[in-house]
Amino acid sequence: MMRAWFWVPLILLLSTPMAGAQVSTITVAIDHAPPYSDTDGPEPRGLLLDILAPIAAELGLEVRVVPCPFSRCVHMLEQNEVDIMGGLIRTKQREQGLTFVTPAYMALHSSFRFYSLRASDLDITYYEDLHGKRIAVMRGAAHFARFDKDSDIIKVPVTSEQVAVQMLLKKRVDLFIGVEETADHAMSILQQPVHQLIKQPYHFQDSIFGHMAYSRDFASSIRAKQITSLYRSMAEQGRLTELVKPYALPPIQGHSEQ
CATH class of the missing domain: 3.40.190.10 (Periplasmic binding protein-like II)
Known part of the structure; x- marks a missing residue:
């Protein structure tokens, strides 16, 4: 190619x-x-x-x-x-x-947020609630150390946030992680159906x-x-x-x- x-x-x-x-x-x-x-x-x-x-x-x-x-x-x-x-x-x-x-x-003084389908019954209030969930992550991206080093987390690599949202809508993953400030903006520009998504309570605030x-x-x-x-x-x-x-x-x- x-x-x-x-x-x-x-x-x-x-x-x-x-x-x-x-x-x-x-x-x-x-x-x-x-x-x-x-x-x-x-x-x-x-x-x-x-x-x-x-x-x-x-x-x-x-x-x-x-x-x-x-x-x-x-x-x-x-x-x-x-x-x-x-x-x-x-x-x-x-x-x-x-x-x-x-x-x-x-x-960016923002948060790493976890997004899920609004129609799901997920409740991610604590970090431990992430275990057992399929989480779309940007391939090659760095997040926060605890998450990146946690080998017990089920991470599904994707090439873009757009792909992550599509996989979430098709229920191929349970969550996707993104920097809240940039993810919200990107989804609005890419015309993703953000009304179908919610941000879970657990997040990691970071600079x-x-x-x-x-x-x-x-x-x-x-x-x-x-x-x-x-x-x-x-x-x-x-x-x-x-x-x-x-x-x-x-x-x-x-x-x-x-």
Whole structure:
């Protein structure tokens, strides 16, 4: 199967100091996760691309976008098939194969919620109530440590929240887990029948940070070091805060990471 490749049109090399020099290309994996990224239109768009556009223009880089399901994006990054991905929660396991760039550009103070069919008789009031239930989880995603490490939980990997809702409606799973703030927004955009779903009482409140991350090979390159330097300068100057503002995210400076 041929993979679709997209060239981000925001980079006008003739306007950069490096015009006429040999052009380098960086590959960026983007999953469909509205409102933060959208791969359904004629050209992928989203917050990470908004951030990389001025950096790429200054360095004279072209950005090649690889649309992919979340789990596939992570796998490609781990296998050095792409250079950069965004919106990743930093975990010790992921740090073994990826390099995370700080500060995080996404800070969500939200809950991991469990959604079920309204017509079901489920009552998930305590964590222990999750045992014995089939729970749809985004393949490759990180949640909260207790849940992720619990081998007794029946986890059914899915490629997207849309698939998770479809499986729930068909009663192939009992629950699906999602970040409440993003899941609610995504379901409204994707026109899912949210009226048929309810949020269970049990939830896990957390501060969730989404990072830009590099593949292992790319992290050791001069380009990665240049991108990191410019990215951090943008954060210090408040430019990142201006870029995340349209996405209803809090300022970059001032929040702490776990």
